[in-house]
Amino acid sequence: xxxxxxxxxxxxxxxGKDVELRxxxxxxxxxxxxxRQSLGQGLEFLIYxxxxxxxxxxxxxxxxxxxxxxxxxxSTLTIQRTQQEDSAVYLCASSLASGQGxxxxxxxxxxxxxxx
Amino acid sequence: xDSVTQMEGPVxxxxxxxxxxxxxxTATGYPSLFWYxxxxxxxxxxLLKATKADDKGSNKGFxxxxxxxxxxxxxxKGSVQVSDSAVYFCALxxxxxxxxxxxxxxxxxTVLP
Numbered sequence: 001x002x003x004x005x006x007x008x009x010x011x012x013x014x015x016g017k018d019v020e021l022r023x024x025x026x027x028x029x030x031x032x033x034x035x036r037q038s039l040g041q042g043l044e045f046l047i048y049x050x051x052x053x054x055x056x057x058x059x060x061x062x063x064x065x066x067x068x069x070x071x072x073x074x075s076t077l078t079i080q081r082t083q084q085e086d087s088a089v090y091l092c093a094s095s096l097a098s099g100q101g102x103x104x105x106x107x108x109x110x111x112x113x114x115x116x
Numbered sequence: 117x118d119s120v121t122q123m124e125g126p127v128x129x130x131x132x133x134x135x136x137x138x139x140x141x142t143a144t145g146y147p148s149l150f151w152y153x154x155x156x157x158x159x160x161x162x163l164l165k166a167t168k169a170d171d172k173g174s175n176k177g178f179x180x181x182x183x184x185x186x187x188x189x190x191x192x193k194g195s196v197q198v199s200d201s202a203v204y205f206c207a208l209x210x211x212x213x214x215x216x217x218x219x220x221x222x223x224x225x226t227v228l229p
Contacts (some may be wrong), residue, residue, distance in 0.1 A: 006157075033216060043205065045216035059216065091159065093217075104150070105217060109159040 004108035005019060008091050009074060012114045015084060020079045021111045025094030030077050033095075033105060038088035046090075049075065050097070079113075087115045117135045118143045118213035122206050129196055136192040137223045139180075139206035147208040149173075149182055149189040150217065154203045161169050163191075163204070 005024040006063055025032050034046040045059040049069045060066070064082075069075040079086055090114050093105040123138040141147065151163040151173070164173030169184035178193045189206060207219040 031215065035217075036193070042221045043207075043219035044216075045185070048216055050215065056215070093160075097204075104162045104165060107160040 004062050004092055004094050004106055006108035006111050006113055008097075010081050010112045010114075012116065013082060014116050016081055018080045019082055019113065020076065021079075021113070023075045023077070023092030023094075023108060025073065025075070025092070026106055028096070029046065029106075030072065030097050031095045031103070031105075032069055033093040034075070035091045036088045037053065037091055037110070041088075043091075046077070077111075082113075082115045084115045087113055089113070091108035118147070118208060118210050118218045120206050120207035120208055120218055122223050125203075125222070126224035126226060129225070131198055131227055131229050132195045133189070134191040134195045134198075135225070137204055137206075137225070139189045139191065139220060141187050141206075141208050142191065143187075143208055143210045145211035147210045149180070150207045150209075151178070151180055151191050152205040152207060152219075153191070154205065154222075156202070160205065193210075196225075198227045198229050201227045202224055 018076045030051045036044045047067045048056040064080045067077045089110040091105045091107055091110045095105045097104040102104045119142045121140050148167045150165045151162045152160045164175040166173040166182035169182055172181045180189050180191045194199050201221045203224050205222045207217045
């Protein structure tokens with residue numbers, strides 16, 4: 001379909017392993033966001049990409065988390081040396097150029113990450 | 117910083133009952149306000165939005181009015197259906213440089229037949 005696509009939908013891994021989560025935004029959307037949804041913390045912002053500008057990384061919880069966006073389209077969120085507290089649903093969203101927040105963000109179905 | 121406070125759940129209603137989910141916010145600038153809905157097993161979907169004071173957002177029978185004087189954006193529906201059972205999130209984007217959504221904690225709604 002034409003929505004935001006995330007993969008994998010579920011990921012189970014052992015503590016200490018690295019994981020990569022992928023997001024394919026809606027075609028033409030220049031803004032891309034990563035959020036985390038967990039039981040204890042609710043929905044938290046992680047990182048924001050807008051066009052070719054430097055990303056806003058202010059929400060990343062530690063230096064184990066990083067993200068990149070290649071060619072202004074697909075994004076990968078990487079978590080190194082995973083910990084059990086990283087278990088959560090990771091949501092990706094995209095929108096047209098932000099314009100003072102008047103452009104709505106469209107979300108993917110998320111990747112459910114479980115750290116054993 | 118910015119914050120959103122939502123009515124604590126869960127909320128259980130009978131079909132055709134009136135729904136109100138309260139939402140108030142704190143923002144340093146002049147925010148845009150949103151309600152998102154998450155159906156079981158699915159991602160977040162935008163339900164409605166309002167970008168300036170006194171705007172009313174509406175969709176699928178749901179309504180919310182941007183009240184600057186009370187910093188509120190309460191969600192209402194006159195007659196709920198079983199299919200409205202979901203988690204509802206109030207959210208804002210501030211008018212400053214930040215572009216990310218700040219979410220409330222979510223309200224679980226269950227509608228019984």
